Amino acid sequence: xxxxxxxxxxxxxxxxxxxxxxxxxxxxxxxxxxxxxxxxxxxxxxxxxxxxxxxxxxxxxxxxxxxxxxxxxxxxxxxxxxxxxxxxxxxxxxxxxxxxxxxxxxxxxxxxxxxxxxxxxxxxxxxxxxxxxxxxxxxxxxxxxxxxxxxxxxxxxxxxxxxxxxxxxxxxxxxxxxxxxxxxxxxxxxxxxxxxxxxxxxxxxxxxxxxxxxxxxxxxxxxxxxxxxxxxxxxxxxxxxxxxxxxxxxxxxxxxxxxxxxxxxxxxxxxxxxxxxxxxxxxxxxxxxxxxxxxxxxxxxxxxxxxxxxxxxxxxxxxxxxxxxxxxxxxxxxxxxxxxxxxxxxxxxxxxxxxxxxxxxxxxxxxxxxxxxxxxxxxxxxxxxxxxxxxxxxxxxxxxxxxxxxxxxxxxxxxxxxxxxxxxxxxxxxxxxxxxxxxxxxxxxx
Numbered sequence: 001x002x003x004x005x006x007x008x009x010x011x012x013x014x015x016x017x018x019x020x021x022x023x024x025x026x027x028x029x030x031x032x033x034x035x036x037x038x039x040x041x042x043x044x045x046x047x048x049x050x051x052x053x054x055x056x057x058x059x060x061x062x063x064x065x066x067x068x069x070x071x072x073x074x075x076x077x078x079x080x081x082x083x084x085x086x087x088x089x090x091x092x093x094x095x096x097x098x099x100x101x102x103x104x105x106x107x108x109x110x111x112x113x114x115x116x117x118x119x120x121x122x123x124x125x126x127x128x129x130x131x132x133x134x135x136x137x138x139x140x141x142x143x144x145x146x147x148x149x150x151x152x153x154x155x156x157x158x159x160x161x162x163x164x165x166x167x168x169x170x171x172x173x174x175x176x177x178x179x180x181x182x183x184x185x186x187x188x189x190x191x192x193x194x195x196x197x198x199x200x201x202x203x204x205x206x207x208x209x210x211x212x213x214x215x216x217x218x219x220x221x222x223x224x225x226x227x228x229x230x231x232x233x234x235x236x237x238x239x240x241x242x243x244x245x246x247x248x249x250x251x252x253x254x255x256x257x258x259x260x261x262x263x264x265x266x267x268x269x270x271x272x273x274x275x276x277x278x279x280x281x282x283x284x285x286x287x288x289x290x291x292x293x294x295x296x297x298x299x300x301x302x303x304x305x306x307x308x309x310x311x312x313x314x315x316x317x318x319x320x321x322x323x324x325x326x327x328x329x330x331x332x333x334x335x336x337x338x339x340x341x342x343x344x345x346x347x348x349x350x351x352x353x354x355x356x357x358x359x360x361x362x363x364x365x366x367x368x369x370x371x372x373x374x375x376x377x378x379x380x381x382x383x384x385x386x387x388x389x390x391x392x393x394x395x396x397x398x399x400x401x402x403x404x405x406x407x408x409x410x411x412x413x414x415x416x417x418x419x420x421x422x423x424x425x426x427x428x429x430x431x432x433x434x435x436x437x438x439x440x441x442x443x444x445x446x
Contacts, residue, residue, distance in 0.1 A: 001330060001331075004261075004262075004263075005262060008258055008261040008262060009258070009399050012254070012257075012258060012395055012398065012399050013395060015254070015257075015395060017051075017254065017257070018250050018251075018253075018254045018391055018394040018395055018398060019391040019394070021044070021048055021250050021253055021254070022242065022246050022247065022250045022386065022389060022391075022394065023386065024044055025041060025044055025233070025241075025246050025249070025250070026240040026241065026242050026246055026385070026386045028040050028041055028044070029240065030237040031233065031234050031235040031237075031241050032066075032067075032069075032234065032235070032236060032237035032277075032278075033064065033066065033067075033212050033234045033274055033275035033276075033277060033278045033281065033282075034064055034065075034066030034067075034210035034211065034212045034274075034275065035066065035068075035210075035237070038212060038213065038233070038234045038274050038275075039212075039213055041233040041234065041272075041274075042059050042213040042214070042215045042233060042272060042274065043059065043215075044233075045215045045233050045249060045253060045272035046058075046059055046215045046217075046272075048253035048256070049215065049216075049217040049253065049256055049270055050217070051257070052217075052219070052253065052256040052257040052259075052260050052270075053219070053257075053260040054217030054218060054219050054256060054260070054270060055217060055218050055219075056217055056218050057215070057216070057217035058215070058216065058217070059213050059214070059215050060213065060214050060215075060216075060285075060289070061211045061212070061213050062211070062212055062213075062214065062274075062281070062282065062285035063209065063210075063211060064171055064209075064210060064211070064212050064275055064278075064279075064281045065171050065172060065173075065207050065208065065209060065210065066207070066208055066209070066210030066212075067090045067091050067205065067206070067207050067278060068205065068206045068207075068208070069087070069088055069090075069205055069237060069238075070088065070094070070203070070204030070205050070206065071202075071204045072086045072087055072088040072179050072201075072202065072203045072204065072205075073086070073200075073201070073202045074086040074153070074179060074181065074199065074200075074201050074202075075199060075200050076101070076188075076189075076192050076197050076198070076199050077098070077197075077198050077199060077200050078197060078198040079195065079196075079197060080192075080197075082188075084181060084185045084188070084189070085161075085163060085181070085182070085185065086153075086163055086179040086180065086181050086185070086201075087163045087165060087179060087180050087238065088177070088178070088179055088180075088203045088204075088205050089137075089152075089154060089165060089166055089167065089168050089174075089178040089179060089180055090165065090166070090167040090168065090236075090277070090278050091167055091168045091169045091171075091172065091173055091174045091207060091278065092168055092173075092174055092177050092178045092179065092203050092205050093173045093174060093175075093176070093177060093203070093205065093207075094177075094203050094204055094205050094206070095176075095177045095202075095203055096200070096201070096202045096203075097121060097150045097151040097176075097177055097200070097201045097202075098198065098199070098200045098201075099119055099120045099121045099150050099151070099198065099199065100119075100120045100121065100196065100197070100198050100199075101120070101121050101123060101189060101192055101193040101197050101198065101199050102115055102116075102117055102120045102121070102122055102123065102193055103123050103189075103190040103193040103194065104117070104122050104123060104124045104140075104144065105124070105125065106124065106125045106127065106128060106129050106132075106135070106140075107122070107124025107125060107135070107140035107143075107144070108128070108129070108132065108135055108140075109135075109139070109143050109433065109434075109437070112140075112143045112144055112147055113143075113147075115147075117144055117147045117148060117149045118147065118148030118149070119148060119149075119150055120149055120150060121149070121150060121151045121152075121153060121199050121201060122144040122149045122151070122152050122153065123153045123155055123186065123189050123190060123193060124140050124144070124152070124153070124154060124155065125154075125155055125157050125186070126154055126155065126156050126157050126158075126164050127157040133429055133430045133431070134342070135434060136344060136434060136438060137154060137166050137167075137168070138167070138168060138169065138170075138434075138437075138438035138439075138440070139433075139434035139435075139437045139438050140152075140154075141154075141168050141174070141178055141438075142434075142437035142438045142439065143437050144176075145174070145175045145176050146437065149176060150176060151176055151177045151178065151179075151201050152168070152176060152177070152178040152179075153178075153179055153180075153181055153186075153189065153201075154166070154178065154179070154180045154181070155180075155181050155182070155183060155185065155186025155189065155190075156180065156181070156182050156183045156186065156381070157183060158183060158377065158378075158381075159182075159183050159184065160182070160183075160381075160383065161182045161184055162182050162183075162378075162381035162382060162383055163179075163180040163181050163182050163185070163381070163382075164180040164380045164381055165180055165236045165238055165380050165381070166180070166236075166277075166380050167277060167278045167279060169279075169438075169439065170278070170279030170280070170281075170439070170440060171275075171278065171279040171281055172207070173207045177201060177203040178203075179201065179203065212234075212274035212275045212281060212282060212285075213274050213282075214271060214272065214273045214274060214282045214285060214286050215233070215271065215272040215273075216269055216270065216271035216272070216286070217256075217269070217270055218267055218268070218269050218270075219256060219259050219260055219264065219267070219268045219269075219270060220259070220264030220265075220266065220267050220268045220409070221264060221265070221266070221267055222267060223265075223266050223267045224294055225266050225267070225294050225295075225296045226266060226267040226268060226269050226294060226295060226296065227266055227267070227268050227269070227295075227296055227297055227298075227299065227405055227408050227409050228268075228269045228271065228290070228295050228297070228298045228299065228350070228355075229252055229255065229256075229268060229269070229270045229271065229298075229299045229301065229401070229405055230252070230270075230271045230272075230273055230283060230286070230298060230299070230300050230301070230346050230347075231245060231248040231249040231251065231252040231271075231272060231273070231300070231301040231302060231346070232245050232248070232249065232272070232273050232274065232275075232276030232277070232282065232283070232302065232346055233245070233249045233272040233273070233274065234273075234274045234275055234276055234277055234278075234282070235277065235384070236277055236380055236384075238381070238382050239381065239382050239383065239384040239385060240384060240385045240386055241384055242384055242385050242386045242387075242388060242389050243306045243377070243378055243379050243384050243388055243389065244277075244303075244306075244379035244380065244384055245276065245301075245302055245303070246386075246389070247303075247304065247305030247306045247389060247393070247394060248301045248302050248303060248304050248305060248306075248360075249272050249301070250305060250394050250398075251301050251304045251305045251360070251394060251397045251398045251401055252270055252271075252272065252301045252401070253270075253272075254394060254395065254398030255270075255301075255398045255399075255401040255402040255405065256270045257398075258398060258399065258402035259402050259405060259406065262402065262406050264406060264409050265409050265410050266296065266409035266410075268405055268409060269290075271286060273285075273286055273346055276302070276345065276346050280345070280346055280348055280349055282346070283300075283346035283347075283348070283349045283350070284349040286349075287349040287350050287353060292350065292353055292354070292355055295350065295355050296356070296408065296409075296411075296414055297320070297355065297356040297357065297358065297408050297414050298347050298350040298351070298355050298356070298357050298358070299357075299358045299359075299360065299401070299404065299405055299408065300345055300346045300347035300357060300358070300359040300360070301359075301360045301401060302345040302346060302359060302360070302361065303345075303359075303360070303361030303362055304360040304361060304362050304397045304401065305362065305389075305393050305394045305397045305398075306361075306362045306377075306389075306393065307362040307363050307364045307365075307393065308362070308363075308364055308365035308390075308393060309334050309335075309336065309362060309363050309364070309365055310333070310334075310335045310336075310360060310361075310362055310396075310397055310400050311335070311336045311337075311338065311360070311361040311362055311363050312324045312335050312336070312337050312338070312358060312359070312360060312361075312404075313338045313339075313340070313342070313347075313357075313358065313359040313360075313361060314337055314338070314339050314358060315339070315340075315341045315342075315347065315351055315356075315357045315358070315359070315417075315422075315425070316339055316340075316341055316417060316421060316422065316425045317356045317357070317358070317414065317415070317417065318415075319356070319411065319413075319414045319415060320356060320357075320358045320408075320414065321337055321339070323358075323404060323407045323408055323411060324337055324358070324404065325337070326407060327400065327403045327404050327407050330403065331399070331400060331403060333396070333400060335400065336363060339425075340425065340429045341422055341425040341426050341429065341431070342429075342431065343426070343431070343435060343440060345359055347359050351417065351422060352419070352422065352442050354416045354417060354418070354419070355416065356414045356415065356416060356417060358404070358408070360397070360400075360401060360404070362393065362397065419442075419445060423445050423446075
């Protein structure tokens with residue numbers, strides 16, 4: 001590592017700005033896609049890029065469907081009468097449902113196929129069985145709705161009286177109402193389901209046309225090609241969104257400050273995007289706007305800064321894995337690598353169009369890829385607040401992100417994945433069925 005880079009990184013150890021930035025972001029409160037707080041978040045990101053010295057910083061709008069959360073009620077009506085706390089899931093339609101409760105366990109396709117859920121209220125866990133592929137909420141919901149369920153109840157697998165939130169569909173109203181309940185409530189509901197109980201569910205919500213915003217600016221030389229670094233600044237409305245993805249967008253802004261002091265071989269575009277939580281809509285709008293032939297790679301910072309050790313998802317790219325290994329060796333810092341493609345973050349609109357992708361996430365210290373705890377912890381609950389953040393992780397992950405981006409900018413060629421290779425990787429990971437159930441398998445892919 002040359003002395004100039006070492007000095008830049010040394011200054012980052014003492015930098016208070018990442019903590020100041022995430023404080024400013026989480027003070028906004030509600031940053032739900034398409035709502036006023038998300039617009040304010042885009043402005044905060046723009047100010048961060050400008051402070052870093054980025055040029056041509058701009059905030060761009062795009063059209064989307066805003067979901068507004070209203071009240072939700074859930075009660076067992078027979079053989080006892082008892083009400084429970086619940087919250088609606090984004091893009092749930094409004095409505096009232098009465099029916100028999102049915103416990104679908106984890107909500108896997110096999111479990112749902114073995115049950116008669118038609119006309120019933122399905123209860124399913126937020127987690128996935130050990131040894132199984134990850135099964136996303138939208139897949140569970142899609143299977144239940146297709147099987148004739150009248151409503152869907154998503155029960156948290158984490159204790160603490162924390163009902164989870166999370167989008168049921170991408171950018172449109174879902175087919176049936178869906179709500180989240182805590183682990184403790186879920187325990188009661190599964191018990192009542194075993195007794196053949198009936199329940200009543202009411203959701204008040206609205207989906208309407210609206211506008212969201214992306215922010216982006218440029219660093220380094222004005223070359224034909226560029227590396228895109230992206231993180232989402234939106235969050236669910238029920239908490240501060242500190243971990244998801246306040247930490248990630250803070251890492252992007254802090255990395256921009258470091259990259260501005262480094263010698264870069266290729267232009268770097270830094271971006272904060274909206275509406276990740278409700279369908280990757282901001283990333284999709286940015287992918288439509290940019291000339292993707294000029295984007296050498298996308299580095300998606302979603303989950304970095306939350307926990308102690310950085311984790312890199314290389315999405316099948318051997319060259320990306322080489323870049324990660326090189327930086328980990330140079331910095332003498334552990335970076336776990338996962339090769340599996342997944343479509344559930346802001347790299348996906350670019351990867352499915354042939355742009356090599358790297359996602360930076362994190363995991364608790366001493367965890368291996370095989371032993372990592374499933375689920376997002378405090379994320380998507382009322383407990384996603386600033387007190388859970390360790391600013392040392394923000395600084396260190398910003399440094400590693402800057403080094404990874406610089407190395408990618410130095411790399412002459414990062415092979416572009418074909419649709420066939422991406423689809424093959426997804427099929428090898430058993431993602432195709434679930435993506436089709438969720439309505440997100442790309443059209444034209446065989």
